[in-house]
Amino acid sequence: MLKIAPEHVDAMIAHAREDHPDEACGVIVGPEGSDVPTRLIRMINAERSPTFFRFEPEEQFALYKQMSTTGEEIVVVYHSHTATEAYPSRTDVSLASEPQAHYVIVSTAESGASGGRVSVRSFRIVDGVVTEEEIHITE
Amino acid sequence: MSVEVRIPTILRTYTRGEKAVHGNGTTLQEVLDDIDASNPGLKDRIVEAEALRRFVNVYVNDEDVRFTGGLKAPTVDGDVVVVLPAVAGG
Numbered sequence: 001m002l003k004i005a006p007e008h009v010d011a012m013i014a015h016a017r018e019d020h021p022d023e024a025c026g027v028i029v030g031p032e033g034s035d036v037p038t039r040l041i042r043m044i045n046a047e048r049s050p051t052f053f054r055f056e057p058e059e060q061f062a063l064y065k066q067m068s069t070t071g072e073e074i075v076v077v078y079h080s081h082t083a084t085e086a087y088p089s090r091t092d093v094s095l096a097s098e099p100q101a102h103y104v105i106v107s108t109a110e111s112g113a114s115g116g117r118v119s120v121r122s123f124r125i126v127d128g129v130v131t132e133e134e135i136h137i138t139e
Numbered sequence: 140m141s142v143e144v145r146i147p148t149i150l151r152t153y154t155r156g157e158k159a160v161h162g163n164g165t166t167l168q169e170v171l172d173d174i175d176a177s178n179p180g181l182k183d184r185i186v187e188a189e190a191l192r193r194f195v196n197v198y199v200n201d202e203d204v205r206f207t208g209g210l211k212a213p214t215v216d217g218d219v220v221v222v223l224p225a226v227a228g229g
Contacts, residue, residue: 097225
């Protein structure tokens with residue numbers, strides 16, 4: 001189960017809408033081993049693509065160094081799907097590289113950049129196996 | 140002294156859970172060969188067909204090796220190598 005604050009959910013949705021029709025991506029980091037997402041960081045999608053995302057390497061390395069100093073790790077990796085459902089694509093599964101993370105996908109396929117319906121789902125992706133999990137929004 | 144190689148979570152199954160391993164060599168290639176001897180299979184997750192895998196970023200002392208010679212990037216005792224899988228998908 002992913003336990004997450006409502007403002008983080010709102011922030012992921014806002015980011016997905018802003019970048020629509022390109023995919024948006026980012027992380028929520030938290031203290032190492034805590035499984036608690038505390039700090040959301042928008043990442044640049046170096047691909048600037050409606051079908052693909054990749055963290056900009058320099059920015060990802062800067063985040064890595066920062067987390068080494070603060071004792072944090074990636075708790076949530078999020079990205080958007082802008083034309084398909086909020087379910088991991090084959091590419092998502094084959095490239096998943098953070099086994100400790102919750103993979104959150106926000107789909108803006110239905111409403112685009114406007115304020116309509118979005119779908120937000122969370123998954124574990126470990127060794128090529130996708131497991132959907134409940135999202136518990138904390139008060 | 141030797142070169143420290145920091146291992147990402149996903150590859151720690153090859154290092155018995157260790158966050159960092161140490162190897163010797165005057166290039167990244169030699170260091171990876173050296174650590175693969177005691178952590179079999181690790182190198183194959185970083186290197187493919189004699190080049191760095193497309194979705195793995197490697198840094199020697201904060202320099203992205205894609206700009207400093209790739210597997211031929213020089214290393215000396217005390218250097219720190221960071222292996223960082225790209226966060227990517229579709």
